[in-house]
Amino acid sequence: MNFSHYTTKPVEMAVSLVNTEGIKEDSLSTVEQMTEFLDEYRDLWEGAAKPAKTSDLKAIHQLRSSLRELIGSDEEDLAAKRVNIMLAEYGATPRVSTHSGEPHLHFEPLDSSMVSWLGAVTSMGLASVIVEHGVERFGMCCSDSCRDVYIDTSRNKSRRHCSNTCSTREAVAAYRARKSEEA
Secondary structure (H helix, E strand, O other), X not given: OOOHHHOOHHHHHHHHHHOOEOOOOEOOOOHHHHHHHHHXXXXXXXXXXXXXXXXXXXXXXXXXXXXXXXXXXXXXXXXXXXXXXXXXXXXXXXXXXXXXXXXXXXXXXXXXXXXXXXXXHXXXXXXXXXXXXXXXXXXXXXXXXXXXXXXXOOOOOOOOOOOHHHHHHHHHHHHHHHXXXXX
């Protein structure tokens, strides 16, 4: 079965949504910031969900927290429980769509609020990752100065940082610490 509709951009969107909440700032604290964030994924939601409203912000923050907990799950049973709760909460019901010429599955509610759409699509994307690759692909950055999450797409499941920036920063800090000890 092919869930590719839910395994690339929706997974990226889930990770990006979680990562809008940093250690020092929240880059999703206004409806303008939310609109800017969602514009990157307009091709996914336009026609399927209503644009975000100011009243959606609190619920999207709650979704973001739930996604962080899900990605932080290191046991498949716990991750499955969390994702199943989210799929039910956000109305992810399978339906067959033929809008692109070939029948394929969609799980997001039709003409839904942005919150319901975003919750259904991101949780379905992460459910696909759990089923296809397991929770060992979920990761939280090992840098002490970062709290971003990621999905490990490396061949040998060896990723430890959210980005090259954090990886380099940690490597430089370790190098300097070694040099300091040698001096």
